Amino acid sequence: MAEYSLLIILFAPFAGVIALMFVPNRRALQVRLTAATAAFVSFLGSWYVFFAYDTAKGGFQFVQRFEWSKELGIAFYLGVDGIGTPLVLACTILLFAGIFVSWHIKDRTKEFYIFLLILGAATMGVFMSLDLFFLYFFYEMSVIPMYLLLGVWGSHTQGYLEMTDPAQMKKRDSVSFIFNFAANSKEYAAMKLTLFLSAGAVFALMGILLIYKFSGLHTFDILVLREHAELSGSLAWVIWLLVFFGFASIAPIWPLHSWSPVGHAAAPAATSMLHAGVLMKLGHFSIIRILYEIMPDTTRELMPIAAVLCIFSIIYGGLVAYYAKDTKYVIGYSSSSHMGYVFLGMAALDYISLTGAVLYMFAHALATGMLFAMAGWVYDQTHTREIASLGGLVNRMPFVTGCFLVACVASIGMPGTVNFIAEIMILVGSWNKYPFQVLVAVVGIVLTTGYLFRMMRGVFYGPMEEKYSHSHDAVTVVDRLPLLLMIACTISFGIFPGHVYDVIRSGVEPLIARITEVAPLISQHSGGVMP
């Protein structure tokens, strides 16, 4: 049974999707319970995998392999290492919490949960795949449900109303519409996000196809490619850049971030949670899984690109978040900014900083998940996301305010939360190589404090407008459960980081050893296209 854990985690949501198809849409409670059960199975499974992962042994565990097509060299190959394990856990926590966060969705509940479960399962699939084909398969699969989740159940941003008169309706279907940055309707956000990520994916696919061809091994198996693929010279650079920018667009690295805040803002709460919490980490994860594993030498040469771009990510994201007027934009840009920290940790190619980066992905998933869940709650109650028009909600919703404070504190990286450990590891680990970036990151933390507390003050404190007096707190178990779950995880991992640290270390150690200790090739720059 234990060796099938990953299959159970991955296929429980898919089983839930199939079960949901047979549940009638008008039985909303039955629909929700079916979805919750499916997510709960994954949730339990991932905790099991997390604690059963043998840190002394390391490497890929719970491996499952099925020949899928010999002709094409594709195998359905699952396994997690120390990097995948915590991310799968984060994904199932957020999926499970997300089911409850979206408990009150009334419009087409069944379809919503179907797409949410597909999104969650596909994301987990990426974290587990040991085959390039299936990594891409699940990656692309996770992008498409986002379109419908945003488009159908999302919310418009201010300024959208100018677009809704009948004469302008047609404009929203035209080609020029994609380039119309003023109109932040949910349709616009959905289309932009999907096309942006698909375009990124297509570049990455080009790189993957080139790896397939020039490794000459006729396989997509990452472990085989890691041992035997010899890619060097300008070809390796081309592949590395294609894969890096292809996946970095979802991460999102500056200047490829513009889809992300728009998408976060339009998405319904549970989707933003999964999106900011785990979907964005697909980018970092895929870069680590493909480039760090298969092309360690090129990674060592080219990773400074990320170190440069992460400066802009951190500062630009932070500044925009500070001036943003919309709660979800603040959180969205803060996520973009915080993803710069992960790139910094990755770029330093240091064992402590990379461990910190992976831990930060995990920590950020929980923290940002909480923020989005509560921004969604506030939106559901008040039907606005404009900070200026809100205020004084602490009188109506003390519980949510308390949770929001914890989430802010976690986001900033206060000691006692797992974010603190991650942040400090990134800063310490990168100091030797990139002291300037570390200083930037510290400024970023100050910015984070600034914009999060500004938003906190604007939304929950100060005078309250009369029209919001009907809004109420999260009182039922269903509403409180997801928040309490994420808070509990954030704080308990912050106080007892031992196991998660061991797990990540067992994955990061061999990786960094390969990248830093491989003797440089002599013919590094003289090679042509052909290997």
Next chain:
Amino acid sequence: MKFTLTMSGADLLLLLPEILLTTWLCVVLAVDFVWPQLRKDRLAYLSVGGLAVVLVTLFWFDLAGISGTLFKHMFVVDRLAIFFKILIVGTTLLVILASMDYVRRFRFFRGEYYFLVLMSALGMMFMSSANDLLSVFITVEFSTFGFYVLVAYLRQDLASNEAGLKFFILGIFAAGLLAYGISLVYGETGKIVFSDIASASATPGLVIGFLLIFAALGFKIGAVPFHAWIPDTYHGAPTPITAFLSIAPKVAAFAILLRMLFVSLATFKPAWVVLLVAVSILSMTYGNIVAIAQRNIKRLLAYSGIAQIGNVLIGLAAGTKMGSDAMLFYLLTYLFANLGAFAVVIAVGNVIRSDEIEDYSGLNRRSPFLAFAMLVFLLSLAGVPPLAGFIGKIYIFLAAIDEGLYTLIVVGLINVVIALYYYLVIVKKMYINEPVDPSPLRISGPMTAVVYVGLAGTIILGIYPRPFIDWVVGATLMFSNLVGPTASVLPPTVLPFGG
């Protein structure tokens, strides 16, 4: 030349599927004449029954490995021909099922409709077996005649008449090109069987002859720049015929192209690869970009079909066994997804009597099943996992990258994103927009069956393609010696982005 026709019982066996279908279409016609009061639904079921028998025969042929040639190599039966015949007969069967509601719109000749569909199918079955230039000409024309009538079947509808006329004039023109090309090739080589021509040397007459033949077949598959008839014909024709036209003749024409290029012209591969790369790039880019501007779903599917043919041509351009495998697999995925999409268009059109994309608004509220099916078909056409189209695209790209066709792959991949946009616009209409008239849509039993077959094919091919990949690999074993020196066609330095 003394021409003797000697046939044994074993030879007749090779023709069994065609003989069965010929008998059956005579039966259908006779029943319609003798018994005019018979409900036309019964004729449809009769036709479907006959096609099912033919389909079973074909599967038996495939499993038993029956092969051989007839009439001095004019007619060939091998696993490749059988594969194409299965595709054609399967498409015809589904198209007839999907036509049953639509046929009520015709004022006259409802019975002959099924006869004509079966006759076109018979012509295309012969096309899949064509093994020399003479049979290419006869079978191509034979299969097209039925379509000329079928496209103009809505007699009261001007668009349908226009479609028929356009199709007819351009079709006749293509036939002229084909005949002229064949005469040039025969004049240069004195041979008509594909495998005999393989030894010919490249003279100007031969080159022009083959270019003309290629143009005529390009007309059949609707590749740019021979696509001009497609949008108007698709738009005006009765929708089931549009569905039929968008799949079966293209599949059959690919059978001929495959044999011609891989057998007769194997030695000229470097030359035709360049030609196919150009046509493929043009088809994909033109089809996808023009599709964005469409307001009518039949026109949109017409242009997306042009782009899909561009994708199939990537496999052909690879010019290897793997390329032909990928091509066959892609055609299979295209069949299910495109036929399914047209089935939804027919089902919706039968109720709302409109093919405008605007009228698909809120389809999800009116019929969740049809909207979901359309979503799956469109995403499969766009190449989104875990659906069939994704595997098809990856297979094609893998075949192409093995041959170093980087430019083609880059263009193909960019086109994937462009195509995603206009497919998603339809998805947006169906799921996000609210319906003007929220009454639920009713769909008939046969229609539902067709949509379910499409869904099953699209999803199974995406999740478990292994048996199908084995099937296409087995169908093209005859090309396994094809490992041409293709790296020289495009210099390795064309690697994009300055590699």
